[in-house]
Amino acid sequence: MNMKTLTTDFTVFRRDFPVLQETNRGRPVIYLDSAASAQKPRQVVDAVSNFYFHDYANIHRGIYELSERATRLYEQARDRVKNFIHAAHAEEIVFVRGTTEGINLVAQSFGRPRWQAGDEVILSTMEHHSNIVPWYLLKEQLGIVLKVIPVTDEGAMDIEAYEKLFSPRTRMVAVTHASNVLGTVNPVKEMASIAHAHQVPVLIDGAQAVPHMPVDVQDIDCDFYVFSGHKLYGPTGIGILYGKKALLDAMPPYQGGGDMIETVAFSKVTFAKTPQKFEAGTPDIAGVIGLAAAIDYVQSAGMQQIYSHEQILLQYAEPRLLAVPGLRIIGTTKPKVGVISFVMQDIHPHDIGTVLDHEGIAVRAGHHCAMPLMERFRIPATVRASFGIYNDENDVDALMAALHLAKRLFG
Incomplete structure (x- = not known):
C-alpha cells in the first residue's frame, strides 16, 4: 500500500x-500526544452542545418528554458501546468516569469482598499506574500479593514467565491490552485462555487499544474490559467498564446514592439491577452522548x-x-x-x-x-x-x- x-x-x-x-x-x-488524550472533532462537540441546547434533562426519573428524550439518548449510547466492543448484552456496559474508575470499581466491588490475605493478583511490568495502584490498595487493605509478569528487552510480555506465576491462590489477572509507553499490543486472548485454564478471571485495560484497533471482548473472552472516552476522541470524565453479566450481577454496588436503588428505608435498601446499580447519582449524560458521537466518528473511518x-x-x-x-x-x-x-x-x-x-x-x-x-x-x-x-x-x-x-x- x-x-x-x-x-x-x-x-x-x-x-x-x-x-x-x-x-x-x-x-x-x-x-503528537493522543496517547495522553486525543483531540475532539466537531461532531463530538456538536453532539454535546446539541444535547445541552435541545434535549437536556435528567434521566430515568422524569415523566416529561425532555427527560424521556435524554434517557433515550443515554441508553442508545449504551447500545452503541455494546456494539462497538461486541459485548453480548447492553447490561454489560457500565458508564464510569474513565479507565481508572473502572479498575477501582472492579478491585473494590469484585475483589475486596471475595479475597483475603495471601490471595494473588497478576499484573505486568508495563502497567499504567491506574492498573497498579487499585490493586496495591487491596494489598494494603487485605494483604493480597501482587505478582508481576516481566517484560523483555524488546518490550514484549514474557508469556512463559506469565504461565509460571499461577498458583492455587491466584484470584485475578489484570493486564494492559496495549502499552501506553511501548505501544506493545499484548496477546490478551491467549493470556485470557491461560488464566481461564486456572479458573482465574481477567481484567484488561483497553485505554490504549480501543482508539487504535478493533476490539471484540467476546472473542478475547475477557471478564472485564475498561477504557476511557477522552482517548477515543470523546469527552473527558466518561469511560466504560465492560463486565460479563453474571459477574456484574454478583457484585455489590460500588457507590450508594440516587438512581442505583429500587427501594430505600432506614431498615433496608434494595438495589437496581445491573448496570444501574453501579451508576449512582446523576451521571455525565452529555459525556455519554459525546462518547457515542466519538464512536460513530471512528466507525465512519x-x-x-x-x-x-x-x-x-x-x-x-x-x-x-x-x-x-x-x-x-x-x-x-x-x-x-x-x-x-x-x-x-x-x-x-x-x-x-x-x-x-x-x-x-x-x-x-x-x-x-x-x-x-x-x-x-x-x-x-x-x-x-x-x-x-x-x-x-x-x-x-x-x-x-x-x-x-x-x-x-x-x-
Whole structure:
C-alpha cells in the first residue's frame, strides 16, 4: 500500500479538529500526544452542545418528554458501546468516569469482598499506574500479593514467565491490552485462555487499544474490559467498564446514592439491577452522548483503517528516528499501536520536549504514569510521540526536524 495515498486519504479527518488550525508559539499545532488524550472533532462537540441546547434533562426519573428524550439518548449510547466492543448484552456496559474508575470499581466491588490475605493478583511490568495502584490498595487493605509478569528487552510480555506465576491462590489477572509507553499490543486472548485454564478471571485495560484497533471482548473472552472516552476522541470524565453479566450481577454496588436503588428505608435498601446499580447519582449524560458521537466518528473511518493508517506512520517514523545519532527507541516488538517512546543520548527528555514545544510540536516527556517500566529499562523518562486519526507524514517530518535541532542545541 502506498503511504502517501493512505495518509492523504486521512487528511479529510484533520479538518474536523479546529484546534489543529490553531498556532502554538506562533507555529501550526502538531499534536503528537493522543496517547495522553486525543483531540475532539466537531461532531463530538456538536453532539454535546446539541444535547445541552435541545434535549437536556435528567434521566430515568422524569415523566416529561425532555427527560424521556435524554434517557433515550443515554441508553442508545449504551447500545452503541455494546456494539462497538461486541459485548453480548447492553447490561454489560457500565458508564464510569474513565479507565481508572473502572479498575477501582472492579478491585473494590469484585475483589475486596471475595479475597483475603495471601490471595494473588497478576499484573505486568508495563502497567499504567491506574492498573497498579487499585490493586496495591487491596494489598494494603487485605494483604493480597501482587505478582508481576516481566517484560523483555524488546518490550514484549514474557508469556512463559506469565504461565509460571499461577498458583492455587491466584484470584485475578489484570493486564494492559496495549502499552501506553511501548505501544506493545499484548496477546490478551491467549493470556485470557491461560488464566481461564486456572479458573482465574481477567481484567484488561483497553485505554490504549480501543482508539487504535478493533476490539471484540467476546472473542478475547475477557471478564472485564475498561477504557476511557477522552482517548477515543470523546469527552473527558466518561469511560466504560465492560463486565460479563453474571459477574456484574454478583457484585455489590460500588457507590450508594440516587438512581442505583429500587427501594430505600432506614431498615433496608434494595438495589437496581445491573448496570444501574453501579451508576449512582446523576451521571455525565452529555459525556455519554459525546462518547457515542466519538464512536460513530471512528466507525465512519473504520477501526481497521485507523489501525492500518497508524501502522504506516510507524513504518515511516521509526527508521527516521533511528537515523538520529544517539537516539534509542524503547519498545521495538511488534505488533504495536501508534506510540513511539525514545531517549536521546546526553539530552534529558524534558529538554527535548521543550525544544519540540517551541517548534509547535506537542509530545509527552516523562514517566508516563509507568514508573515500574522506567525502572525496568533503567531510564528516568522518555519522549513519547503518539499518533491519531489526524496525523500524517508531514507531522513526522516536522518532528524529525525538531529533533535534529535539539541535537544541535544539546548534543
